[in-house]
Amino acid sequence: EWSMETYIAKEGEKLRERVGDKEVLLLISGGVDSTVAGGLLLKTLDPNKVHFMYIDTGLMRKGESEEVSENLKKLGAKHLHLIDARDRFLGPLSGESDPEKKRKIIGNMFIEVQEDEIRSTLSGDYFLAQGTLYTDLIESGKGVGKNAQVIKSHHNVGCKAIEEKREAGLIIEPLEFLYKDEVRELGRILGISNTIVDRHPFPGPGLGIRIIGEVSKEKCDILRDADYIYVNELRKRGLYDKIWQAFSVLLPVKSVGVAGDARDYSYVLALRAVVSSDGMTADVYDFPMKDLLEISALITNSVKDIGRVTYDISSKPPATIEWE
Numbered sequence: 001e002w003s004m005e006t007y008i009a010k011e012g013e014k015l016r017e018r019v020g021d022k023e024v025l026l027l028i029s030g031g032v033d034s035t036v037a038g039g040l041l042l043k044t045l046d047p048n049k050v051h052f053m054y055i056d057t058g059l060m061r062k063g064e065s066e067e068v069s070e071n072l073k074k075l076g077a078k079h080l081h082l083i084d085a086r087d088r089f090l091g092p093l094s095g096e097s098d099p100e101k102k103r104k105i106i107g108n109m110f111i112e113v114q115e116d117e118i119r120s121t122l123s124g125d126y127f128l129a130q131g132t133l134y135t136d137l138i139e140s141g142k143g144v145g146k147n148a149q150v151i152k153s154h155h156n157v158g159c160k161a162i163e164e165k166r167e168a169g170l171i172i173e174p175l176e177f178l179y180k181d182e183v184r185e186l187g188r189i190l191g192i193s194n195t196i197v198d199r200h201p202f203p204g205p206g207l208g209i210r211i212i213g214e215v216s217k218e219k220c221d222i223l224r225d226a227d228y229i230y231v232n233e234l235r236k237r238g239l240y241d242k243i244w245q246a247f248s249v250l251l252p253v254k255s256v257g258v259a260g261d262a263r264d265y266s267y268v269l270a271l272r273a274v275v276s277s278d279g280m281t282a283d284v285y286d287f288p289m290k291d292l293l294e295i296s297a298l299i300t301n302s303v304k305d306i307g308r309v310t311y312d313i314s315s316k317p318p319a320t321i322e323w324e
């Protein structure tokens with residue numbers, strides 16, 4: 001009979017047999033899938049042989065990079081390679097406001113940084129591991145336009161260092177036969193905290209597509225501060241798990257407000273919260289008005305560059321979940 005425990009035992013045996021005493025490098029994004037893949041590798045292999053590589057693009061949420069490393073350390077990780085690539089992403093993004101071009105810049109830079117770092121971290125016959133899921137494999141190649149980018153960011157298509165590993169038969173995808181729900185269950189069994197296992201989806205290009213128009217370090221910091229308050233409040237108020245995806249969007253508009261006797265112009269933030277089963281269609285979350293008003297006040301009172309907050313009441317279709 002199939003159970004997650006027998007799955008872990010069988011996968012573990014297969015992995016140990018395949019890997020032998022070679023080293024493994026797992027590419028992690030900080031999301032559910034790669035963290036669970038990490039937990040599984042640490043449980044089944046010798047932790048001294050397992051390396052983790054995480055690229056900080058500068059487009060991550062507040063505290064995210066620290067959280068990723070803390071979680072992996074708790075799971076027993078010994079070798080964490082945290083790559084600070086913030087300047088490599090923010091540089092080329094400056095001056096660009098077209099959403100598809102921004103996606104392309106971020107996607108290409110990701111591949112470039114990954115390429116450099118994979119080659120300089122380990123050498124020889126080691127295995128490269130990824131947290132790819134069954135659904136990522138089914139979706140392959142079907143995407144057009146924006147969806148093609150979604151798929152591309154899952155698959156790291158175009159990264160030569162990864163392709164070479166694939167040709168050499170040195171790729172490990174320990175979650176390749178699992179669906180998302182099963183990955184979550186596996187995560188719980190491996191002792192990964194609920195705040196990771198039940199996390200909302202986060203797009204590959206990160207805050208790069210949640211800052212509408214031109215991206216800058218300053219805008220990233222403003223959005224990070226505001227979104228941190230939003231998501232923390234959702235958790236505190238028991239709303240987070242009722243929502244499929246919630247996030248903040250920084251608009252390229254400055255709107256007037258009062259600051260003492262003067263008129264003061266500052267940014268407008270849009271809050272998004274949707275319910276959905278797969279992200280293909282989505283309904284607006286019926287946000288309790290009291291919570292919405294309180295959260296908005298908390299944001300405008302504590303993030304000085306945000307003077308006004310709006311709630312996005314558009315469903316998908318015709319709108320998309322993200323704003324870009």
Ligand code: XMP
Nearest residue numbers: 149150153201202203204205279320321322
């Ligand atoms: P949309 O905005 O198309 O989003 O309704 C549907 C789901 O896909 C995510 N999304 C992305 N994920 N790269 C990603 O990895 C992207 O470029 C991208 N664009 C949208 C979005 O967060 C939602 O979960």
